[in-house]
Amino acid sequence: MKKQGGFTLVELVIVIVVTGIIAAIFAMQFGPSLQHYLAVGRRANLTHLADTALRRMVTEIRTAVPNSLRLLPMPSAKLSCLEMVPTSDGGRFRTGPDTQWDTANPATPSEPLDLRAPDAVFDVLTAFDNAPKAGDWVVIGNQNTADVYEGSDRAAIASIGSPPATGSSNKPLGQSRITLGAAKQFPYAYEGGRFNIVPDSLQAVTYMCKDAGVDAEGTGTGTLTRIAHYGFNASQACPVAGGTSAVVATKVRSCNFVYNPDQGATQQSGFAQLQLTLADHGEIVTLTVGAQVENLP
Known part of the structure; x- marks a missing residue:
C-alpha cells in the first residue's frame, strides 16, 4: 500500500506560530506608517x-x-x-436727461432715474455680464444695513428692454432700459449713480x-x-x-x-x-x- 504524504498536527501548529510572528513583525513595522498615511489623508480632506x-x-x-x-x-x-x-450684477443708471435727443425725439425721450419722486423706468448706461430677469431686484443707495432688508431702497424688476437708438450715429441712449413693477422713490440724497442686481432665486x-x-x-x-x-x-x-x-x-x-x-x-x-x-x-x-x-x- 502506497504511503500518503501530509502534515502532522505539530508541524501545522509550528507554521501557524511562525506566520503569526511574521505578521506581528510586519504590523509593528508598517502599522504606524499606515496610520500616518490615513491621518495625512484625513487632514488633506479636511483642508x-x-x-x-x-x-x-x-x-x-x-x-x-x-x-x-x-x-x-x-x-x-x-x-x-x-x-x-448677494448680487449677480450691477451698473450705472442715467442720472439726467439727454436733452439733445429729447428735443429731437419728444415721443421717445431718454429715461433718467428721478430720485426726487417715485419713478418706474430708467436707462442703464453700462452692459450686463449677467443680465437680470423679471422678478429680480434693483437695489440703489443702500447706506444702512436694515434698508435693503426692509425694502426702502429695493424694487422688483418687471421687464428689461432696449432704449431707442440716437439717430444717424446710432449712439444708444443706454445699454438697456429697466421697468420696475411699481414706481419707487429711492434715497434722494444718493449721488453715486450705481445700482445692484439681486437675483430673486x-x-x-x-x-x-x-x-x-x-x-x-x-x-x-x-x-x-x-x-x-x-x-x-x-x-x-x-x-x-x-x-x-x-x-x-x-x-x-x-x-x-x-x-x-x-x-x-x-x-x-x-x-x-x-x-x-x-x-x-x-x-x-x-x-x-x-x-x-x-x-x-
Whole structure:
C-alpha cells in the first residue's frame, strides 16, 4: 500500500506560530506608517473641505450689496449665522436727461432715474455680464444695513428692454432700459449713480453653523449650511427657517464669524474674518480667512 504524504498536527501548529510572528513583525513595522498615511489623508480632506467652504463664503461676501452683511443674534454657543444679500450684477443708471435727443425725439425721450419722486423706468448706461430677469431686484443707495432688508431702497424688476437708438450715429441712449413693477422713490440724497442686481432665486442668504462640537471619536459634529431664498426680513433670527438649504461643510468642530463694518479711514469698507475648524477621528484642521467688504453704494 502506497504511503500518503501530509502534515502532522505539530508541524501545522509550528507554521501557524511562525506566520503569526511574521505578521506581528510586519504590523509593528508598517502599522504606524499606515496610520500616518490615513491621518495625512484625513487632514488633506479636511483642508479641502474647509478651503472650499470659506472660498464660497468670501466670494459672496465680496459681491454682496454694500452694507448688507450682518451677524444674526445667536441663541447658543453652538449656533452662529452670517447673513448677506448677494448680487449677480450691477451698473450705472442715467442720472439726467439727454436733452439733445429729447428735443429731437419728444415721443421717445431718454429715461433718467428721478430720485426726487417715485419713478418706474430708467436707462442703464453700462452692459450686463449677467443680465437680470423679471422678478429680480434693483437695489440703489443702500447706506444702512436694515434698508435693503426692509425694502426702502429695493424694487422688483418687471421687464428689461432696449432704449431707442440716437439717430444717424446710432449712439444708444443706454445699454438697456429697466421697468420696475411699481414706481419707487429711492434715497434722494444718493449721488453715486450705481445700482445692484439681486437675483430673486437667492434673495437674502445666510451661512449657518449649527451643532458645532466633537464626538467621542474626535470627529466634528456640526454642519455649515447655506440657506437662500427665504425672503428679506428686517428682523432675522438664527437659526433661519424656510428657504432652500445646501450643506457646505460637515465634521465642523467650531465656527467663528467676525464682521466689523467700520474699517478704514473713510468708514466705507468693512472687514470680515471667517474661521472654520473641522475634525475627523482626532485630526483637526483650522483655516482662517479675511475679506475686505466694499460698503460704498
